[in-house]
Amino acid sequence: MYKVLVTDAISDSGLKVLYDHPNFTVDKKSNLSPAELKEIMKDYDALIVRSQTQVTEDLLDAADRLRVIARAGVGVDNIDVATATKKGIIVINAPGANTIAAAEHTMAMMLSMARKIPQAHMSTSAGNWDRNAFKGVELYEKTLGIIGMGKIGAEVSKRAKKFGMSILGFDPYLTEERANQLGITKASLDEIAEQADFITVHTPLTKDTKGLINDEYLAKTKKGVRIVNCARGGIIDEAALVRALNSGQVAGAAIDVFETEPASNMELLTHPNAVVTPHLGASTVEAQEKVAQEVSQEIINIFETDSIRHAINMPQVSGEAQKKLQPYIDLGEQIGILSIQLLKHAPDKIEINFYGELAKQDTDLLSRTMIKGILSHHLSDSVNMVNALHLLNDQGVALNVVKNPTSKGFANYMELTLFKGDEQASIGATVLNGYGGRIVKMNEYRVDVRPEQYLLYIEHHDVPGMIGRVGSILGSHEINIGTMQVGRAVAGGEAIMVLTLDKKVDESVAKDLVAMDGLRAVQFLELPTANVPVYH
Ligand SMILES: NC(=O)c1ccc[n+]([C@@H]2O[C@H](COP(=O)([O-])OP(=O)(O)OC[C@H]3O[C@@H](n4cnc5c(N)ncnc54)[C@H](O)[C@@H]3O)[C@@H](O)[C@H]2O)c1
Numbered sequence: 001m002y003k004v005l006v007t008d009a010i011s012d013s014g015l016k017v018l019y020d021h022p023n024f025t026v027d028k029k030s031n032l033s034p035a036e037l038k039e040i041m042k043d044y045d046a047l048i049v050r051s052q053t054q055v056t057e058d059l060l061d062a063a064d065r066l067r068v069i070a071r072a073g074v075g076v077d078n079i080d081v082a083t084a085t086k087k088g089i090i091v092i093n094a095p096g097a098n099t100i101a102a103a104e105h106t107m108a109m110m111l112s113m114a115r116k117i118p119q120a121h122m123s124t125s126a127g128n129w130d131r132n133a134f135k136g137v138e139l140y141e142k143t144l145g146i147i148g149m150g151k152i153g154a155e156v157s158k159r160a161k162k163f164g165m166s167i168l169g170f171d172p173y174l175t176e177e178r179a180n181q182l183g184i185t186k187a188s189l190d191e192i193a194e195q196a197d198f199i200t201v202h203t204p205l206t207k208d209t210k211g212l213i214n215d216e217y218l219a220k221t222k223k224g225v226r227i228v229n230c231a232r233g234g235i236i237d238e239a240a241l242v243r244a245l246n247s248g249q250v251a252g253a254a255i256d257v258f259e260t261e262p263a264s265n266m267e268l269l270t271h272p273n274a275v276v277t278p279h280l281g282a283s284t285v286e287a288q289e290k291v292a293q294e295v296s297q298e299i300i301n302i303f304e305t306d307s308i309r310h311a312i313n314m315p316q317v318s319g320e321a322q323k324k325l326q327p328y329i330d331l332g333e334q335i336g337i338l339s340i341q342l343l344k345h346a347p348d349k350i351e352i353n354f355y356g357e358l359a360k361q362d363t364d365l366l367s368r369t370m371i372k373g374i375l376s377h378h379l380s381d382s383v384n385m386v387n388a389l390h391l392l393n394d395q396g397v398a399l400n401v402v403k404n405p406t407s408k409g410f411a412n413y414m415e416l417t418l419f420k421g422d423e424q425a426s427i428g429a430t431v432l433n434g435y436g437g438r439i440v441k442m443n444e445y446r447v448d449v450r451p452e453q454y455l456l457y458i459e460h461h462d463v464p465g466m467i468g469r470v471g472s473i474l475g476s477h478e479i480n481i482g483t484m485q486v487g488r489a490v491a492g493g494e495a496i497m498v499l500t501l502d503k504k505v506d507e508s509v510a511k512d513l514v515a516m517d518g519l520r521a522v523q524f525l526e527l528p529t530a531n532v533p534v535y536h
């Protein structure tokens with residue numbers, strides 16, 4: 001039974017798939033202090049949060065069984081993703097599930113600010129009837145600058161266009177083609193400052209976007225510009241914004257998110273030209289149901305089928321691409337596990353070469369699988385796909401991934417080489433259509449080996465009688481040989497034998513083999529049962 005802890009206000013109807021699932025129990029506990037949360041954290045396999053719960057390093061230190069942190073929303077700035085990654089905890093979110101809610105809130109805030117609706121409401125509901133104090137401005141034929149043209153920025157642009165606004169968009173990833181498709185003009189930050197009557201930000205909070213709208217930027221804007229932030233507190237420097245509101249440089253501000261939350265900057269919160277809401281961008285019935293549903297289903301998929309769609313700390317691969325890569329992913333882990341046994345030491349350098357069609361694909365997942373296979377030899381279960389690269393870096397092992405345009409004789413081919421000082425071990429592998437994964441090279445020798453649980457690798461001189469003598473020694477120990485492959489560079493030179501065996505062999509077998517004339521090295525290799533394909 002997997003235990004899921006929910007610590008923020010998450011929609012119950014969205015959590016229904018988890019409540020209904022026989023393998024999951026859900027505990028909802030809100031308003032816990034950090035100490036109380038830390039106390040119970042060790043009991044849970046998954047944690048679902050919104051932006052309120054602070055998932056800190058201290059909390060994660062107590063999260064012994066935690067495998068998944070799910071953000072029922074988009075921004076993960078309340079989660080220490082680096083520590084989660086180090087600990088191999090998958091962080092997922094629900095990108096897109098609250099896009100419409102945030103875009104609609106942005107429009108609502110922009111209109112409220114333009115028409116001073118909150119101020120007029122307060123005055124009217126207090127018994128006043130003041131028809132002169134609240135004269136607003138129209139959006140029609142005004143220029144809107146959108147900083148951050150991702151999912152929400154794009155939806156805001158579509159809605160603002162319907163209001164008759166001209167849109168200037170800035171985003172490092174915005175292409176002319178996408179701008180044309182949205183019917184907006186691609187612009188620089190300075191062009192937005194010079195031309196926009198309204199500016200709205202829709203970026204995450206990063207080191208680049210922190211304080212993006214500051215005194216210097218506001219000084220470049222049109223006098224009387226109106227500013228909206230429904231993205232993240234801190235993108236706009238609040239002190240600078242208050243100064244610009246006071247001077248009239250900024251005529252209005254509509255702010256949903258704050259540098260610290262709950263917000264406490266009273267100068268901003270009570271400014272007569274500011275419209276403020278308590279981080280309500282995603283707070284619609286529909287969005288809350290959708291974010292909860294998406295992360296609940298993803299948690300089930302991760303625990304039940306090992307499939308991940310929206311991980312923050314894992315490469316994103318589409319279902320179709322993952323299906324195509326899967327045989328290579330399985331084979332990649334196998335050659336990782338075998339190569340470290342072949343090298344016999346922890347490596348100081350790893351090189352991965354991809355050839356053919358594979359070289360044109362996103363192979364990050366594949367590289368991680370190999371690294372996981374290698375590191376699991378010494379680090380066991382503490383290594384997974386999430387923390388594999390991080391742990392490798394921690395161990396000071398250099399990684400070089402090379403994508404080669406050539407084919408090496410197979411439509412797809414991958415070669416993994418581990419180095420330790422002057423020593424190296426290398427395994428080349430491919431997937432043969434209809435036949436599955438094959439090891440086609442071990443060190444410098446060509447072979448054709450189907451990976452199985454028990455393998456015997458022998459280096460020997462290529463002289464007559466070697467195969468028979470190895471066979472009879474194994475026979476005398478009652479070890480059945482499944483397959484045998486011989487690889488050599490030149491006749492009569494150095495060669496290898498790779499055998500698949502029906503059972504594990506002990507040291508006495510190795511001793512008898514090593515005593516044979518002409519035999520240079522013997523190495524038993526083993527794949528854990530979980531990594532062994534089932535052959536029919
Ligand atoms: N107020 C709320 O309740 C609420 C609700 C949902 C999302 N959000 C926030 O809104 C933001 C945007 O969400 P989204 O779903 O559109 O994300 P998204 O990833 O689809 O888009 C973000 C865009 O910002 C761009 N960007 C990054 N750095 C930039 C920079 N320096 N200058 C310009 N553009 C830059 C990215 O290229 C990307 O296109 C996030 O921070 C999210 O957390 C807030």
Ligand SMILES: O=C(O)[C@H](O)COP(=O)(O)O
Pocket residue numbers: 050051052072073074075076098231279280281282283
């Ligand atoms: O990043 C988000 O998804 C929004 O900021 C919403 O945050 P919330 O789930 O805490 O409302």
